Amino acid sequence: xxxxxxxxxxxxxxLTSANAFAKDKxxxxxxxxxxxxxxxxxxxxxxxxxxxxxxxxxxxxxxxNDYVESINQYTAGQFDGCSMTNMDALxxxxxSGVDSTALIVxxxxxxxxxxVLKGKKSLKxxxxxxxxxxxxxxxHYLLARGLESVGLSERNVKVVNTSDADLVAAYSTSxxxxxxxxxxxxxEITSQPKSYKVFDSSDIPxxxxxxxxxxxxxxxxxxxxGKALVGAWYEIMSTMSNKKVxxxxxxxxxxxxxxxxxxxxxxxMFYSAADAVSFTQSAALPKTMKYVAKFSFDHGILGDGAxxxxxxxxxxxxxxxxxxxxxxxxxxxxxxxxxxxxxx
Amino acid sequence: MSFLQINxxxxxxxxxxxxxxxxxxxxxxxxxxxxGASGCGKSTLLKxxxxxxxxxxxxxxxxxxxxxxEPDAERGIVFQKYSVFPHxxxxxxxxVADEFTKSFLLGRCFGSARKQVKQKAESFIDAVGLxxxxxxxxxxxxxxxxxxxxxxxxxxxxxxxxLLDEPFGALDPGIRADMxxxxxxxxxxxxxxxxxxxxxxxxxxxxxxxVWVFDxxxxxxxxxxxxxxxxxxxxxxxxxxxxxIAALTQKIAVN
Amino acid sequence: xxxxxxxxxxRFWRTFLTIVPFIVIIALYWSASDARLAENPNDKxxxxxxxxxxxxxxMAFTENKRTGEYLFWQDSAASxxxxxxxxxxxxxxxxxxxxxxxLLPGVRAGLSPLVTIASLVPPMAILPxxxxxxxxxxxxxxxxxxxxxxxxxxxxxxxxxxxxxxxQLIKAQTLGASTWLVTIRVVLPQIMPKLxxxxxxxxxxxxxxxxxxxxxAAQEGLGxxxxxxxxxxAMDVIxxxxxxxxxxxxxxxxxxxxxxxxCFPWYHHQEASK
Numbered sequence: 098x099x100x101x102x103x104x105x106x107x108x109x110x111x112l113t114s115a116n117a118f119a120k121d122k123x124x125x126x127x128x129x130x131x132x133x134x135x136x137x138x139x140x141x142x143x144x145x146x147x148x149x150x151x152x153x154x155x156x157x158x159x160x161x162n163d164y165v166e167s168i169n170q171y172t173a174g175q176f177d178g179c180s181m182t183n184m185d186a187l188x189x190x191x192x193s194g195v196d197s198t199a200l201i202v203x204x205x206x207x208x209x210x211x212x213v214l215k216g217k218k219s220l221k222x223x224x225x226x227x228x229x230x231x232x233x234x235x236x237h238y239l240l241a242r243g244l245e246s247v248g249l250s251e252r253n254v255k256v257v258n259t260s261d262a263d264l265v266a267a268y269s270t271s272x273x274x275x276x277x278x279x280x281x282x283x284x285e286i287t288s289q290p291k292s293y294k295v296f297d298s299s300d301i302p303x304x305x306x307x308x309x310x311x312x313x314x315x316x317x318x319x320x321x322x323g324k325a326l327v328g329a330w331y332e333i334m335s336t337m338s339n340k341k342v343x344x345x346x347x348x349x350x351x352x353x354x355x356x357x358x359x360x361x362x363x364x365x366m367f368y369s370a371a372d373a374v375s376f377t378q379s380a381a382l383p384k385t386m387k388y389v390a391k392f393s394f395d396h397g398i399l400g401d402g403a404x405x406x407x408x409x410x411x412x413x414x415x416x417x418x419x420x421x422x423x424x425x426x427x428x429x430x431x432x433x434x435x436x437x438x439x440x441x
Numbered sequence: 442m443s444f445l446q447i448n449x450x451x452x453x454x455x456x457x458x459x460x461x462x463x464x465x466x467x468x469x470x471x472x473x474x475x476x477g478a479s480g481c482g483k484s485t486l487l488k489x490x491x492x493x494x495x496x497x498x499x500x501x502x503x504x505x506x507x508x509x510x511e512p513d514a515e516r517g518i519v520f521q522k523y524s525v526f527p528h529x530x531x532x533x534x535x536x537v538a539d540e541f542t543k544s545f546l547l548g549r550c551f552g553s554a555r556k557q558v559k560q561k562a563e564s565f566i567d568a569v570g571l572x573x574x575x576x577x578x579x580x581x582x583x584x585x586x587x588x589x590x591x592x593x594x595x596x597x598x599x600x601x602x603x604l605l606d607e608p609f610g611a612l613d614p615g616i617r618a619d620m621x622x623x624x625x626x627x628x629x630x631x632x633x634x635x636x637x638x639x640x641x642x643x644x645x646x647x648x649x650x651x652v653w654v655f656d657x658x659x660x661x662x663x664x665x666x667x668x669x670x671x672x673x674x675x676x677x678x679x680x681x682x683x684x685x686i687a688a689l690t691q692k693i694a695v696n
Numbered sequence: 697x698x699x700x701x702x703x704x705x706x707r708f709w710r711t712f713l714t715i716v717p718f719i720v721i722i723a724l725y726w727s728a729s730d731a732r733l734a735e736n737p738n739d740k741x742x743x744x745x746x747x748x749x750x751x752x753x754x755m756a757f758t759e760n761k762r763t764g765e766y767l768f769w770q771d772s773a774a775s776x777x778x779x780x781x782x783x784x785x786x787x788x789x790x791x792x793x794x795x796x797x798x799l800l801p802g803v804r805a806g807l808s809p810l811v812t813i814a815s816l817v818p819p820m821a822i823l824p825x826x827x828x829x830x831x832x833x834x835x836x837x838x839x840x841x842x843x844x845x846x847x848x849x850x851x852x853x854x855x856x857x858x859x860x861x862x863x864q865l866i867k868a869q870t871l872g873a874s875t876w877l878v879t880i881r882v883v884l885p886q887i888m889p890k891l892x893x894x895x896x897x898x899x900x901x902x903x904x905x906x907x908x909x910x911x912x913a914a915q916e917g918l919g920x921x922x923x924x925x926x927x928x929x930a931m932d933v934i935x936x937x938x939x940x941x942x943x944x945x946x947x948x949x950x951x952x953x954x955x956x957x958x959c960f961p962w963y964h965h966q967e968a969s970k
Contacts, residue, residue: 169929173741188928194738229832229913233927257832258924259913266824267913272831398928400738493866512869523861526868528885528962537881542872548881580966591867598871 123322124157125178125309126171128164131280131360132204132307133180134346135333141345148329152321171195171310177322178311182235184389186310191409191425192393192400198316198427200323201309201330202373208363210239210279210305211297213268213286220246220295223275224253229267230277232258235305238392240277242304243296268292280360281352299363303376304385313427327370327432328441334368370436377430378414386411386418386426444469444634445490445602450499452485453669459485461669463499465653472628472635474649476642481655481670483638484606490636491516491604503601514542517595521607524591525579531590532575535562538597565593569623585616592627605637609644621648652676743932751932755921767921771937775918776944778834779906782841786902787895789846794853795887799879808854815847820908837909837917844905845898849891856890857883889963892956896949903945 127136139145140158149156159176161167171179172190178200181189190197214222220243230236237256244250254275259267261282267273268286276286287294298305309326316323336342340354347357367373376382387406393399394406402408410417410424417424435441443466450463460482467473475483488494489501492512501508503515518524525534539558540550550558566572569589579587588608595603605624609617625648628635639645645652654674661667705713729742743751756768797804797811819826819840826843830836860883868878910919918937925933957964 165927169926172929192738193740193929194736231927232924255915257913257915258920259832260911260923263823263827263912266827267832269824270827270831272833400740400928402738491866491870512866514870514872516870518867518870520863520867523863524867526864526882526886527966528960538871541868541874541877541881545874545877548873548877578962578965580962580969594867594871600870 120319121154122157123154123177123315123319124159124175125180125311125326126159126161126167126176127180128161128167129350130164130180130307131209131350131357131364132366134350134357135203135330135337136180136309137349138336138342138346139329139333141349142333142342144332145325145329148325148332151328152325154319154321154325156322156325165189171312177315178309178326180307180309183306183308183386184235184238184393186308187386187389187409187411187426188233188393188398190310191411192398192403194400194425196313196425196427197310198313198429199308199377200311200316200429200432201327202367202377202428202430202433203307203309203330204364204366205303205307205376206235206279206298206305206363207302207365208297208299209283209360210235210277211283211287211294212240212243212277213275213283214293214295215268215274216291216293217274218293218295220244221249223295224249225255226275227255227257227273228275228277229257229259229264229273231261231264232256233396233398236277236279237396238389239296239298239301239305241392242301242388246296246300280363281350281356284356284359297363302365303381304388306385323432324435324441327436331370331436334366334370337366337368370433374430374433374437377428377433380415382428383411383413383415383418386413390419443467444471444504446502446505447486448500448502450486450489450496450501451669452482452489452494453497457666458669460671462671465672465675467634467651469634470632472633472648472650473637474645474652475636475638475655476640476645476652477655477670479640481657483653483655486655487604487606487636487638490602491518514598515600516602516604517598517600518604518606519588519591519595519608521610525587525594527579530576530578531566531571531582532559532562534579534590535566535593535597538562538594562593562597565596566590568596568627569593583616585612585620588612588620589623592624596627596631599631601634603633603635605635607638607640610640617644624648646678650678652678740929740931743935747932748936751930752936755933755936767916768940770916771918771921772940772944774914774916774920775906775910778837778909778917779841779902782838782906783845783895783899783902785838786842786846786849786898787891789842790849790853790894791887791891794850795857795879795883797850797854798857799875799883804854811847811850811854815851819843819905823912832913837906837914840909841902841905845902848898848901849894852894853887853891856887856894860886885960886963889956889960892952896952899945899948899952903941907941 125136127133136158137160145156145158161170164181167176167179168181168185168189170176171181172193172195174195180203183199186197186199212220212223214220214226217223223244228240230240240254240256241251244253259276261278264276264278264282265285268276268289278286283294286292309330311323311326343357344354347354350357352360367376390399390409390411391406394403394408399406399408407419408423409426410420410422412424412427412429414428414430445467447463447465447467450460451458452460463486475487477483485494489496490508492509495510509515512518526537529537536550536558537548539561540548543550543554543558563572563575566575569592571586571589571593574582574586579590582590591608608624609620612620621644624635627633637645637648652674653672654676655670656673657668657670658673659668725742726745729744732739732742733744752768756766759765760767793807793811797808826836826840830839864882865878868882873881906917907919907922910917911923914920918941922934922937
């Protein structure tokens with residue numbers, strides 16, 4: 098009896114989790130964000146299909162409305178790849194033991210995330226305030242880094258977990274005096290009277306990184322999957338000076354061209370593969386990931402097994418951060434290098 | 442001056458004329474049985490005397506004064522169903538009748554006032570023969586017992602008029618006979634004026650000291666609603682003599 | 697052989713049949729979890745029972761190292777306070793307005809259509825208005841529960857009052873009762889058991905609105921924790937929290953049922969003998 102149940106459920110489990118072995122059908126998911134709109138364009142313009150055809154595979158591109166849900170789905174094995182930030186890559190799939198590779202380093206936030214105070218112009222004034230933000234997200238990380246920069250710590254403020262969908266409405270209530278959030282919510286909030294952006298991600302450049310993360314095992318067994326995705330990505334990047342393309346992306350993210358341009362201005366996109374490669378190879382990346390790992394451990398989100406911030410190994414071209422025997426997150430520029438060298 | 446005077450009373454609902462040209466006068470202590478086909482308006486007249494319906498035209502006066510246009514303690518009522526409170530025991534059901542008027546704020550008496558009300562309630566419960574069931578809830582009582590309870594409630598207020606709206610219609614024949622004995626007894630002892638609606642002509646003649654038969658005098662086949670009913674027979678009975686019911690029933694049926 | 701519809705299981709079989717689905721679910725979960733953990737020992741989607749019990753131990757019986765508090769009990773207390781306050785106020789509003797609406801035709805004409813329309817507005821769709829009116833703190837969470845459940849209770853109470861036979865109301869008047877006394881001695885006691893039944897039915901909605909409110913903005917609470925740890929897919933915390941919410945909801949439902957049976961025995965006997 099037990100064996101029958103086991104077989105049934107094992108089959109179910111195998112059927113539902115994406116197979117890591119050699120295969121020719123893949124799926125990736127993404128959610129709406131300025132730096133990930135190119136995936137939508139790549140899908141609807143046929144660029145991704147073109148590259149998949151070239152490598153004789155199929156790639157399904159799925160938009161998921163809820164960012165965290167998209168990462169959870171990837172982590173649970175429903176998708177082979179997913180767009181996410183460096184911090185979430187560490188705390189969700191890597192901390193869940195899903196060995197993941199940052200295949201594409203798309204951009205970093207350069208003012209796209211910010212701390213806003215109502216009626217106060219200096220970050221120091223945040224002391225003793227309630228701060229509304231999405232807890233344990235990059236906003237939280239940005240706040241921690243900001244507080245650090247003015248000699249404060251999280252003990253000096255009261256963090257209130259607030260859903261991103263309701264932040265703008267929340268900000269308009271009198272009880273809310275400070276928020277940390279990302280675009281387009283950020284520009285919506287700063288456009289309100291007496292609102293001052295006192296700290297943003299351009300103060301910590303290169304620390305909030307937007308990635309296309311794929312399952313390491315799947316990538317290893319199917320280099321074609323990585324090649325097709327990277328090839329498609331940089332072809333899309335080459336079209337991003339085209340107004341028509343930008344307008345398409347703007348509309349798909351429910352804004353207009355001007356609004357989308359404004360978001361791009363505070364996002365450091367790596368339009369060329371070579372730039373992305375040199376960013377990945379820089380010594381700043383392991384330093385950033387150390388910060389992120391420390392923040393994550395301090396907030397208890399590196400997993401139950403974590404005894405310190407070095408529990409999970411993070412591999413970068415400049416060396417491994419954390420435990421070398423437990424590497425779960427890898428920054429691997431080799432596919433982007435191929436794109437830079439025109440070898441795809 | 443008669444006790445209750447019905448002066449040229451008309452009643453209609455929209456286009457439908459129910460009753461017309463009622464002119465009747467009633468003496469204190471009469472037991473009036475109202476009989477007639479269903480829908481003839483006998484219940485409507487009862488409700489107008491009760492005060493839950495108002496005449497479209499005309500006036501009903503009690504002891505020379507127009508009737509209060511809403512139900513009050515002068516007129517007690519026993520309906521065919523639902524006239525006891527399901528959330529109270531027999532004793533509470535009867536006690537509440539006095540508590541309503543003695544305590545305006547809470548509707549409950551305490552201490553010696555309560556004792557007094559309780560004693561009075563117990564005597565009426567005894568009078569209707571419900572003493573063994575004094576602490577039971579209505580759903581634990583039979584239909585006949587529930588009607589006894591409703592009568593006891595009404596008697597607590599010593600009403601000038603007691604209205605009975607098909608009070609025994611839902612009861613088994615045996616129980617009905619017992620109830621007849623009870624109501625007759627109560628009528629005589631308390632010198633009550635009683636109006637009873639019934640669809641059982643035999644019952645009407647058996648209990649009443651006077652029988653009203655309701656029927657339409659005028660008929661328009663094109664517009665059956667155009668004319669209302671009137672009291673076509675107003676028969677005073679000698680209550681000490683058993684009436685020849687068969688003959689009377691025959692007489693009514695012929696018309 | 698009797699017809700299927702006439703076969704009543706014995707006491708033993710009834711108990712057995714009650715338990716079986718639970719055992720099957722637990723067994724299915726256990727083996728699926730086992731399979732996933734064999735593939736990836738750090739899998740968080742279907743944690744093992746050991747992982748779950750250590751998460752319970754960590755949340756409920758160990759001081760949090762950052763705050764020094766027992767998070768699980770703190771969350772439970774915060775959520776229970778909100779839901780009990782919200783549902784109590786809802787019940788009170790529902791009872792009072794429902795009573796007045798049901799009993800007084802004059803008020804009903806003015807209020808009843810408004811209540812009907814208000815009960816059809818999905819509260820989650822007008823959140824920004826609620827924020828601006830009630831802020832983001834405790835008040836807003838309790839208000840969301842009230843707005844979500846009160847209109848339905850009002851409507852139910854109104855219709856229950858109107859279903860009380862007219863004969864009873866007239867009878868009370870012939871016994872000399874004023875509107876006030878009819879209300880408190882005839883109508884109120886009869887709709888109290890109906891109120892408890894209505895509250896039991898709205899508990900599901902109340903929990904839903906509570907958890908939604910806590911997901912929107914909060915610093916503690918069962919819903920807050922679930923949505924927070926969802927960010928790093930800590931199913932080992934979410935599953936016991938969900939089970940705990942179910943237990944709490946069941947306990948609340950059960951105690952309301954018992955309360956009704958103890959306070960209004962006449963109602964339950966009457967229903968049973970119908």
